[in-house]
Amino acid sequence: MKLTKILMCALAVGAMIFATGQAQAKSTLVIDGNLYVPITVKGTFTYVDSKGKISTRTATSKQIISQLGYAKGIILAIGPGADVYAINNGVVITNLSLGGYFHVTMSDTLDTSTGDFPTTKGTYSEVGVVTLDFASDRDLEFLDDNTFAFNLTGTYTYNESDSAVVSDLYKQSSKFSSKNLGGLSYVSDVDEIMPVSGSASGSASGSGVTY
């Protein structure tokens, strides 16, 4: 065997080890047997600026986290009970829904499934109407009682695939998407109730989910 072929073999083995390691990296999104699906939210706000002109500004979930006073690196995720959580590297920081800050309410209109989960692997899909309510000062009734608040509504799609359950554990993959959200918002810096459009999405996958 020529030297170059030998080295190529060695490199191929190394590349396989590398790729497998990448693929099998442990997910930090399965916490205490529950899959947390990170969500990203973005919004575009329209208001009348100090010069009397219609102006457009934006906000992201990163800024929402910042508004709540959390450090960089913390992410928003939907977890058990469809509540919204602040999580960081496999640790739940707080339940924002329980605290009255953030609610995501999905109302399932149509759904379909395949397979025979939990005996076999299965898939589940649903579409419906979702509402995202956020209030930095926990007043979801009156937006303008908060420093920052919004209420967004629109349609969504949710897709889930599950492996067969073995020893009460299975692998779950979830994907959520909602475009063309619309609603009202308030930011104290602007001090007006403003229309807002936006979108929200998220996906996650992890093994070791408890059935």
Added chain:
Amino acid sequence: MRPKVVAIILLAGLAAVTGIYLIKHQGAPPPAAAPIAITEAKSTTPHMAPPIANVPPSAPAPAPVAAAPVVTNTLTPEQRQAAIDAETDRLQQWSMNDDPQSLSNILADLSSPEKEIRDAAIDAAEQFGNTNAIPVLKKLAANDGDPEEKAALLEAAHFLSLPSIFDADQSITPAEREARRQARMQKNAGNQNSPAPPNQ
């Protein structure tokens, strides 16, 4: 070449590659960033994108985007999906950071051969919120043959070009804002306590 020499060279090669692998993964914070080209046995034509040149002037320059290490070993569909999921998880985390390396990682993934990763990278670029991503997004859009993805890239560039709502200057003093807030809260409290209208 003698079999002993062949064996020694093979072992040395394996040791070197394993060593590199271990160094790369030991205590490394979020794994480094070049996009992963995940090739299944039935490979499709890879998505071609121009090289990325991202240099944020306002922040320390991110590490240059390395050429994607094209891993051409055969993966099962499950392994491929696992690699995609792992990368989208990392993108999610990078998007919440503020450092040049995270931005560099996100921009590199905009050219991933995997559509799922590219889509996640567009979202991550928006969330990261650095205007230095705009020229990269526009450049990729100009060379993208997929109209849907092109639109997403341009939309992301436009989103990043808009100022944040939290930077809105309405020329209201903090005292004025607080006074208005108090007035509103009183009004809202009044509305809440007012008797319900009689049923029709």
